[in-house]
Amino acid sequence: MTDEFEALRPLLLGLAYRMLGSMWDAEDVVQEAYLRWLRTDREEVREPRAFLATVVSRLALDQLRSARVTREAYPGPWLPEPVATDAAGPLDTAELRDTLSYATLHLMERLTPPERAVFVLRDAFEMPYEQVAEVVGVSAATCRQTHRRALGHLAAARNRGRPSREEHERLLTRFLDAAAGGDLAALKELLSADITAWSDGGGKVTAARRPVVGLDKVAAFILGLTSRYEISWARVVDANGQPAVLLASGAEEQLALADVHEGRIHALYIVRNPDKLQRVG
Structure with a gap:
């Protein structure tokens, strides 16, 4: 079980970091997911990647909701914690690379926690709407609407061409x-x-x-x-x-x-x- 989790740890860290904008918090979330994984009956898990991504997403969403209160009281502008690129998990797709960019992470602070979760899970990790809905606790139809709103908030910056x-x-x-x-x-x-x-x-x-x-x-x-x-x-x-x-x-x-x-x-x-x-x- 440990080897299986460790193979997925970089991906899970990348997921939690994109949702939270803080690697400190992301590591705490992934460690809690690991402890829950150890207590899970492996026979009940058909797909470890999907199962662990769901656990990490729910934990990160709870953390994000509480973090917003702290960030509102932060002295001056709160900026995401920057990280070395190779510490943020796989960058196998353009979406994974784009959602790691600092400008995108900063813009995501304008989203509500559900909007941010839906955007990251759908765009960066290509999770089906039905599974995203289970994480956020709403219907798949509502997830689609939430995703459209999130894209609208981010469109101005994400549609700009980036230099080499x-x-x-x-x-x-x-x-x-x-x-x-x-x-x-x-x-x-x-x-x-x-x-x-x-x-x-x-x-x-x-x-x-x-x-x-x-x-x-x-x-x-x-x-x-x-x-x-x-x-x-x-x-x-x-x-x-x-x-x-x-x-x-x-x-x-x-x-x-x-x-x-x-x-x-x-x-x-x-x-x-x-x-x-x-x-x-």
């Missing part, structure tokens, strides 16, 4: 050079007019308590940071299926992730909370 990995990495490198060099004109060339920057310090380190919106304000915000905190080192890492920049100012590390399309950065996510930087770099 090389293009993304080159743009991030140019962004870092412009920011570190204090080059306002070069920096503005890389940002979209409607860019928004989020910064998550978790109340543990300094961070903007509200999103910064608009080209001029975001550019000034970035240059203000780099002038105040000298960058001691920086490197490109692989996080959530895309390049990201891990850098340090003195003893403080932070991770910068960007939503890029049409050669510009449309959203910038700066994770400074040290508790959320344990799974990257």
Whole structure:
């Protein structure tokens, strides 16, 4: 039984992480599923993958409902916990890759817990509506309606073309050079007019308590940071299926992730909370 579970653990972690946006919580959920698996009569389980995916989904849905209260009281914007790409389970399909992207995870915070569960189970893990309905506790018809609503909330960002990995990495490198060099004109060339920057310090380190919106304000915000905190080192890492920049100012590390399309950065996510930087770099 243990070997069977361990073979599925990466997939289950990827499922729980997409539903929760936190690998810490995902690991707790998967461990609880493992304990339940040990207590399960194996003869009653026809398909372990489907059975365990259902158990993990229900546990994650319960966790997500309680987590929303905590996140609403979070000091400043709550951003998902970034993870090294190879820690988030298989990426065998375009849907699995897309639902791991940081921009998609961040957008999923706008969904209700049932909407998020239905979207992840249906789009990323291709679970039949009838099985999704059992997890969420509604009818299959309601699941279809919920799925359509979730797609509507996410459509604007998910339908945008994404750059190649090389293009993304080159743009991030140019962004870092412009920011570190204090080059306002070069920096503005890389940002979209409607860019928004989020910064998550978790109340543990300094961070903007509200999103910064608009080209001029975001550019000034970035240059203000780099002038105040000298960058001691920086490197490109692989996080959530895309390049990201891990850098340090003195003893403080932070991770910068960007939503890029049409050669510009449309959203910038700066994770400074040290508790959320344990799974990257």
